[in-house]
Amino acid sequence: MKAEPAHQIRLLDLQEIDSRLAQLAHRLRTLPENEEVRRLDTRIAELRDRSTALTTALSDLDREQRKAESDVDQVRTRAERDTQRLDSGQVGSPKDLEHLQSEIVSLQRRQTELEEIVLEVMERREDLEGQESRLRKELDEAEAERDVVEERRSTAVAEIEADRATESTRRERIAEEIPEDLLAFYTKLRDQNEGVGAAPLRYGRCGGCALALSTAELSEIRQAPADEVMRCDQCRRILVRTTDSGI
Template sequence: MKAAPEEQKRLLDLAELDAKLDRLAHRRRTLPELAEVDELSKRLARLATEIIEAETEAGDLARDQAKAESDVEAVRMRIDRDQRRLDSGQVTSPKDLSSLQSEIASLQRRQSDLEEVVLEIMERREAAENRAATLKSEREKVTAALRSAEERRDAAFAEIDGEAEALRARRDPIVAGIGAELLALYDKLREQTGVGAAMLKAGRCLGCQTALSIADLNAIRAAAPDEVVRCEECRRILIRTPESGL
């Protein structure tokens, strides 16, 4: 491939800008705020699930408590009814009196058992409601932390994107001064290796840091100035300058 020496030297400026753009892109992909936002978002999702579970449990226990309290009230009403019968003197048969008293005692034991159930349910409900409240408080803190991380991420994005835009503005006129064929080769090599062109300095390719052999250096010396030469080791375009040691 042939290209004017001035075009080839432009590749060094282009490679320098592209390296800076690559570093900016890497920085954008690896911002610590990205991992922070991801972790906080996952934490919020887990909290949402935990809150639903706690609220569902509290709701179920509220219904259980209402049923248990209704059962207590029903037993209490039966006790009151039987006690009124007992106190009224309407029951005179010793057998019926004994049966009624026995029933009242049994109902009182039943009431005591049911009241214990109500207390247990109330304690479990209170624990579930407290857990839900604690989780909601934590959700508020995590939401605030997420908002802060997103703001810092967006600020970093804006800074990086601004720098990248400025570099691309400098890149465009450089690209305009490079022939299509040479630019296509550069882009292909850059895609393959990350760096499309490198300076030949003191007999060494600065792309792969390999010292060229005498034979390779002699071949480059013999090449015409407009000949596009490549590193035999990494295949990048080698740019000759007064510092090449030829």
């Protein structure tokens, strides 16, 4: 392939920009804030799941407490009714009196048991409410921390995107100066060689693979016309001759 030496030199400018764009893309992908946000998102999701479980548990306790209190009221009402009958003296036979007294004692014992259940439920609820309060604080702190990290990430992303826009504009301008066939060849090689399609020859060494060229290779390059597009025998990238090539 033939190309004016000035166009070949321009490839190095284009390569420098493409390398810079690749670095910016890598930096964007590997921002430390990305990992921090992922960690906090996981933590927040975990806390929200625990909060949902606590809300469900508290709801279940509400139902349990309402039922226990209702049972207490029913037993208390029945015991009061039986006590009123006993106090009124309107009980028939001694056997009926004995049965009524026994039932009142049984109801009082049952009422005590149910009231203990209500107290136990209330204690469990108090414990869960304490857990919920602490969990809410943890969640608020995690969400606040995420907001700070997200703001920091947004600032970093904005800076990177601004640099990318600047470099992309420069790239478009330089690419317009390079012949289409040379640009297409460079692009193909760049895609095949980890983002580097052209490299300078400096002091007898390829700037792409950093290997020194043999005497025969340097002699071939030295004898080639200035407009001949040369390639490194090792990495196969375009090898651009410069004033520092050492040939």
